[in-house]
Structure formats: structure tokens, C-alpha cells
Amino acid sequence: MTKTLATAPFLAACRGEEPSRLPVWFMRQAGRSLPEYRALRGSGSILDAIADPSISAEVTLQPVRRYGVDAAVLFSDIVVPVHAVGFGIDVVPGRGPVVEQPFAHERDLERLRPLNPEQDIAYVIETVEKVVEELDETTALIGFAGAPFTVASYLVEGGPSRTFTKVKALMHREPELWAQLADRLADLAIAFTGAQIDAGADAIQLFDSWAGSLSPDEYQRFAMPATIKVMDALASRGVPRILFGVGTGELLSLMATTGADVIGVDWRVPLDVATKRIGNHPLQGNLDPALLFAGETVIADATRDVIRRGASAPGHIFNLGHGVMPDMDPDALKFVVDLVHTEGVTIAKEAQ
Amino acid sequence: MTKTLATAPFLAACRGEEPSRLPVWFMRQAGRSLPEYRALRGSGSILDAIADPSISAEVTLQPVRRYGVDAAVLFSDIVVPVHAVGFGIDVVPGRGPVVEQPFAHERDLERLRPLNPEQDIAYVIETVEKVVEELDETTALIGFAGAPFTVASYLVEGGPSRTFTKVKALMHREPELWAQLADRLADLAIAFTGAQIDAGADAIQLFDSWAGSLSPDEYQRFAMPATIKVMDALASRGVPRILFGVGTGELLSLMATTGADVIGVDWRVPLDVATKRIGNHPLQGNLDPALLFAGETVIADATRDVIRRGASAPGHIFNLGHGVMPDMDPDALKFVVDLVHTEGVTIAKEAQ
Numbered sequence: 283m284t285k286t287l288a289t290a291p292f293l294a295a296c297r298g299e300e301p302s303r304l305p306v307w308f309m310r311q312a313g314r315s316l317p318e319y320r321a322l323r324g325s326g327s328i329l330d331a332i333a334d335p336s337i338s339a340e341v342t343l344q345p346v347r348r349y350g351v352d353a354a355v356l357f358s359d360i361v362v363p364v365h366a367v368g369f370g371i372d373v374v375p376g377r378g379p380v381v382e383q384p385f386a387h388e389r390d391l392e393r394l395r396p397l398n399p400e401q402d403i404a405y406v407i408e409t410v411e412k413v414v415e416e417l418d419e420t421t422a423l424i425g426f427a428g429a430p431f432t433v434a435s436y437l438v439e440g441g442p443s444r445t446f447t448k449v450k451a452l453m454h455r456e457p458e459l460w461a462q463l464a465d466r467l468a469d470l471a472i473a474f475t476g477a478q479i480d481a482g483a484d485a486i487q488l489f490d491s492w493a494g495s496l497s498p499d500e501y502q503r504f505a506m507p508a509t510i511k512v513m514d515a516l517a518s519r520g521v522p523r524i525l526f527g528v529g530t531g532e533l534l535s536l537m538a539t540t541g542a543d544v545i546g547v548d549w550r551v552p553l554d555v556a557t558k559r560i561g562n563h564p565l566q567g568n569l570d571p572a573l574l575f576a577g578e579t580v581i582a583d584a585t586r587d588v589i590r591r592g593a594s595a596p597g598h599i600f601n602l603g604h605g606v607m608p609d610m611d612p613d614a615l616k617f618v619v620d621l622v623h624t625e626g627v628t629i630a631k632e633a634q
Numbered sequence: 635m636t637k638t639l640a641t642a643p644f645l646a647a648c649r650g651e652e653p654s655r656l657p658v659w660f661m662r663q664a665g666r667s668l669p670e671y672r673a674l675r676g677s678g679s680i681l682d683a684i685a686d687p688s689i690s691a692e693v694t695l696q697p698v699r700r701y702g703v704d705a706a707v708l709f710s711d712i713v714v715p716v717h718a719v720g721f722g723i724d725v726v727p728g729r730g731p732v733v734e735q736p737f738a739h740e741r742d743l744e745r746l747r748p749l750n751p752e753q754d755i756a757y758v759i760e761t762v763e764k765v766v767e768e769l770d771e772t773t774a775l776i777g778f779a780g781a782p783f784t785v786a787s788y789l790v791e792g793g794p795s796r797t798f799t800k801v802k803a804l805m806h807r808e809p810e811l812w813a814q815l816a817d818r819l820a821d822l823a824i825a826f827t828g829a830q831i832d833a834g835a836d837a838i839q840l841f842d843s844w845a846g847s848l849s850p851d852e853y854q855r856f857a858m859p860a861t862i863k864v865m866d867a868l869a870s871r872g873v874p875r876i877l878f879g880v881g882t883g884e885l886l887s888l889m890a891t892t893g894a895d896v897i898g899v900d901w902r903v904p905l906d907v908a909t910k911r912i913g914n915h916p917l918q919g920n921l922d923p924a925l926l927f928a929g930e931t932v933i934a935d936a937t938r939d940v941i942r943r944g945a946s947a948p949g950h951i952f953n954l955g956h957g958v959m960p961d962m963d964p965d966a967l968k969f970v971v972d973l974v975h976t977e978g979v980t981i982a983k984e985a986q
Contacts, residue, residue: 445923445924445959446924447924447927447928447959448927450922450924450925450927450928451924451925451927451928451929451932454925454928454932454936455928455929455931455932494881494902495924496902497901497902497904497922498904498907499904499939529846529881529902531883531884531902532883532902532903532904532907549849550846550848550849550881550883550884551884552849552850552851552884555850555884570802570849571797572797572798572799572802572803572847573802573803573806575799575800575802575803576799576802576803576806576807577803577807579807580803580806580807587851607797607799
């Protein structure tokens with residue numbers, strides 16, 4: 283039986299309709315910050331946990347139970363599709379994605395064959411199905427993928443980077459090879475998110491986490507085309523498409539023209555400023571995660587400020603301006619959820 | 635004998651006057667990226683090298699000789715003043731500033747006594763004097779200090795941070811204690827830069843490297859007052875005051891109201907966009923340092939693009955959008971300097 287989420291506050295806000303309450307969820311809400319997650323998981327690779335539907339479904343649901351957030355976000359990783367097609371990538375605890383043989387030559391394109399979801403990521407499909415069965419009809423499930431540039435940055439750099447020298451050299455020096463790489467990663471993201479939608483995901487977020495390392499020109503020339511391809515391919519699926527990156531203040535107006543329905547904003551850009559740059563798109567964000575460590579008075583003030591500024595957009599999904607940190611106190615996140623739910627609509631109406 | 639630098643291109647551009655050539659220097663031009671630096675220095679603490687005027691003067695001059703840049707920047711570190719008053723801080727190779735006992739309580743203010751330049755940093759004064767003796771009259775010497783927020787972030791976090799949770803908690807929860815801390819650090823920066831000017835420095839740059847981690851509201855409430863205090867104190871000294879931080883796109887219009895004469899811009903904000911936000915200030919920047927690894931064709935295109943966009947400002951000092959990286963090829967930097975010097979004025983005029 284297909285569930286109907288017509289009344290889900292998260293989806294209403296994504297469509298620019300009036301939600302019954304201000305929706306809230308947190309990027310990286312599932313995972314290391316939760317004691318019930320640490321109790322469930324051993325010390326193995328996160329990719330092993332993701333490949334076990336009973337574990338990953340449970341981990342996806344943990345923050346929904348604890349916080350009462352308006353959306354679950356699939357417990358997965360942006361490198362899952364490239365891992366699944368055998369590119370040779372692992373996620374090393376405390377370090378992040380590490381690639382045995384970084385992408386460097388045209389012949390490396392062959393290592394990025396098309397994804398066959400039923401064969402390559404049956405576990406993701408099963409996880410989505412399990413989660414959807416458990417969620418009530420007011421709670422959405424957000425599937426996701428990495429945007430081509432951000433995934434490419436790991437493949438080319440060989441791991442996490444702060445300078446992105448190799449991936450920038452590749453895009454500038456070999457723009458045709460770069461376009462082919464980005465195109466293959468777009469195809470992987472399309473197949474990966476498509477399978478999640480088929481299995482029941484209600485929305486898709488594309489994480490272009492490191493897009494903020496690019497200048498606007500670079501973003502437009504090298505990152506946007508493949509991102510647009512993903513957005514276009516998902517357009518007919520009828521689920522909201524969210525696009526998010528960190529440090530993207532200069533890119534917001536470009537991101538708003540990719541076809542994304544909702545734009546995620548980090549904490550650096552106040553949402554009323556973002557609205558001016560973005561125009562007629564609902565926004566997602568953007569409480570500074572660092573403030574979760576500053577006590578309830580500070581958290582409450584900052585949460586209300588985000589709500590007031592978010593009221594400038596045609597829809598607002600409350601979130602942090604970046605992912606939950608591993609050492610964050612779950613009680614502080616619960617405090618935010620309760621405040622957003624009890625005061626959100628009232629504060630937003632007063633601010634309008 | 636006091637030198638007159640009336641014709642120095644760097645100073646002309648800082649004053650919004652027409653320079654004889656487009657001036658260029660690089661943040662972190664002195665140091666690890668140069669083989670002659672690595673040959674000169676042992677493996678000890680950088681603070682020991684800074685404390686030796688013969689070494690630090692030589693290191694300051696090395697990039698001037700190699701590149702023919704229009705300004706030397708003092709080989710020093712933003713933690714020198716807090717180190718000199720005995721706060722208990724060291725710079726650990728490969729890690730950065732590390733504080734034995736981080737700042738946490740009101741009593742820690744006592745650990746930040748006033749700086750007595752002649753006693754505490756006689757070696758800095760001697761270094762400046764040695765460098766000024768060696769520089770010709772077209773080459774300026776830039777002195778510098780860390781802006782109070784950025785220095786405070788090290789003292790409170792205990793070392794480099796990517797999340798700034800402790801310093802943000804302090805400023806929000808104990809704004810009065812924070813203001814006292816920032817004020818003491820402003821006094822240290824004033825004494826530190828004042829001594830450099832007394833000894834012959836021609837300009838001062840205030841590095842607020844991590845200001846970009848703050849929201850505009852946080853910057854205005856918590857970082858600006860102490861920065862303004864420094865700028866005000868230097869106003870009567872008649873040397874250009876440059877203010878720079880990374881990821882400051884949302885802060886540029888605020889930074890332009892601190893009293894700074896010149897605003898440094900990172901590579902994320904094209905200089906013509908920065909001009910619109912900043913108004914009537916010369917700009918410094920902003921070639922993406924990552925592109926230095928992408929070969930001469932890419933470097934040349936990007937350099938010319940920066941020059942064209944920089945022509946929108948009432949003055950432009952060419953620089954990178956961030957510091958020189960240790961593994962950067964000095965030949966690539968030399969290539970940039972030569973291109974800026976030979977083509978800069980022509981390209982800028984055509985763009986105007």
C-alpha cells in the first residue's frame with residue numbers, strides 16, 4: 283500500500299504550502315552523535331553498516347523516535363554508488379572517504395560503469411522499504427546522493443581535501459575529461475536517487491558539500507552542468523529536490539537555477555539575505571551547529587532568529603547550517619525540535 | 635635616515651593613486667614554500683626563528699629577491715604578542731598554535747598583560763629595522779598582527795579548530811568576559827603593530843583569518859568592536875591598514891566600516907562583486923591558490939581575470955585569495971609576478 287503524505291509538514295514546506303507546523307530535521311541526525319547508534323554499531327566500516335538493511339533502517343529511524351523530527355534521512359553515504367560499481371573507495375573512521383587509486387586519466391572513466399540498482403545496491407532499496415514501512419504519514423523520508431563535483435573531489439584528490447588542488451587542476455586543464463567524469467557521476471546520482479524514490483523516498487537532497495571551494499565562474503562552468511542533469515532527470519518524479527553545500531554564499535543565485543526546488547543554506551548567510559539572492563524557492567537551514575554547545579538560552583535565541591529570517595522565504599524547513607557533529611548533545615537537538623514545533627509557526631507569522 | 639617610498643607601487647595602490655605598475659605580493663610568501671628558507675632553517679619552533687633577527691630578516695627578504703614582489707611581509711606569526719607576554723602558547727610544526735592552558739575564566743585575563751615592545755619583542759623591532767635597511771625605495775614592508783577574534787579563537791579553543799564551538803560559546807554566554815578578552819587582544823595588536831610602524835613598517839595588515847566562521851551578526855557584535863579599536867589606534871600613523879579574512883563574503887560590507895583602508899578578499903568573491911559590497915576601498919587579492927598547481931595557461935588566464943575584475947576598485951593590490959601553500963612551486967609564483975608586472979596596468983586600463 284502506498285502511503286499518502288499529503289499532510290506531512292516537511293513536504294508542504296518544500297512545495298511552498300502552509301505546513302501544520304514548522305518542519306525540522308538535521309543533516310547527519312542519524313549516526314555517531316546518538317548513544318543508541320553507538321550501542322548498535324561496532325567499529326567496522328560505515329559501508330558495512332550501510333550494506334545491512336536491518337542496521338541502516340534502524341539507524342535511520344533512531345533520530346525520528348528520539349527527536350520527533352519531520353523527516354528521516356536515509357543512513358547512507360555519498361560514496362555508496364561509486365563504491366558499489368567497484369571504483370575502489372572506503373570510508374576510514376576519523377578520516378573520511380579514501381580512494382586506493384585516484385581518478386587521473388581517461389582510462390579511469392571505465393571504473394565508473396553504470397549503476398544497476400537491483401544488483402549493486404539492493405541493500406539500499408531494502409533499507410528504504412523498511413524505513414517507509416515504519417514511518418507515520420506525517421514524517422517524510424529524504425533520500426540523497428552526492429553532487430557530481432563533491433563526489434569527484436574525493437575520487438580525484440584521493441581523500442578529503444582542504445585545498446582541492448588536484449580536482450581544480452583537472453577541471454581547468456582537461457575540461458573535456460572533467461565533463462565526462464562529472465557526467466558519469468551524474469548518471470550514478472540519477473540511478474542512486476531514482477532507486478530510492480522507486481523504493482519510497484519522499485524527497486531527495488543532493489549534497490554538494492564542497493561546492494563552496496569553487497568561485498562562481500568555476501561552479502557555473504564545472505559543477506552546474508552535471509548538477510542540472512541530475513535535477514532534470516528527477517524533475518518528472520514529483521518529489522522535492524533539495525540542493526545544499528557549505529560556504530555557498532556566492533553561489534546561491536546559481537544554485538537556484540539548477541532546477542532544485544529547495545535550497546539549503548549554511549549558517550553564514552542569514553536566511554533573509556539568502557531569500558534576496560535566491561528568489562522564489564523554499565529554503566532549508568540554517569542554525570549554526572557550533573551554537574548547540576552554548577546552552578539553552580543561546581540556542582533558543584538563535585533558533586528564533588533563524589525562524590524569523592526564514593519567514594522571508596516562500597517555505598522554510600528548519601535545519602542546522604551544517605551537519606550534526608559527533609560530540610553534540612542530543613538533548614540540545616531535542617530542545618531545538620521542541621522549540622521549532624511549539625513556537626515556529628507563530629514566530630514565522632509574526633515576522634512576515 | 636628615513637626612506638621615502640613615495641613612488642612605491644604598493645603604497646600608491648593602497649592610497650587609491652595610480653601606481654607605476656600593478657603591485658603584487660603574496661600572503662605567506664616567506665617561509666616553507668621556498669627552498670632557500672628550508673635551507674636556512676632547522677627543525678625548531680618557528681617562534682625561535684622569529685626571535686632571531688638575522689634569520690627572520692633574511693627570511694623576510696628571500697621572496698623579495700626571488701620574485702621581485704612590491705612588498706615584503708614581516709616573517710612573524712599572529713601569536714607572537716601573546717607568546718611574548720607569557721600566555722603559554724607554542725607553534726607546533728604541522729599543527730599550528732597550541733595553548734597549554736586555554737582561556738576559560740576571568741582570571742585568565744591576567745595572563746594577557748600589556749606588551750612592552752622594547753622588552754618583550756625587541757627582536758621584532760630589530761628585524762624590521764634590518765629589513766627596511768635592505769629594501770629599495772619601491773618596495774614596501776608590511777607589518778601585521780592577528781585580529782582579536784582570530785587570536786582569541788586559538789586561546790579559547792586551545793589550538794586550531796574547524797568548528798569554533800568553544801569560542802562561540804564564550805562570546806554568546808559571557809559577552810562581557812569576551813569583550814574584555816577581545817579588548818586586551820586589541821591592545822596587544824595595537825602595541826605590536828605600533829612597534830613595527832615605529833621601526834619602519836610601511837603598512838599593516840590585520841589577519842582575521844577565521845572571521846568567515848562567524849555570521850554577520852556575530853561578526854558585528856563580537857569581532858568588529860575590537861577590530862575597530864585597532865584600526866582607530868593606527869589611524870593617526872599614516873600607514874595603510876589592510877584587513878583580511880577567509881570566507882568573508884557575507885562580512886565584506888561590515889569589514890569596510892572598521893576603518894580599514896584596504897580590504898583583502900579571498901578567491902570565492904570575484905573582485906568586481908566585492909567592489910559592489912565594499913564601495914570606495916582599494917582591494918587586495920584574489921587568485922585562487924589552488925590554481926597555482928594547474929599549469930601556466932590556467933594560471934595566466936586566471937591572473938588576467940583577477941586583474942580585470944580588480945580594475946573595478948579604486949585601487950588593486952594583486953595577491954592570492956589565501957596564503958601560499960608549503961608545496962607550491964616558486965616558479966609558478968614568479969610567473970604570476972612577472973605577468974602582473976608586465977601586463978597588469980594595460981589589462982586593468984582596458985577593463986575600466
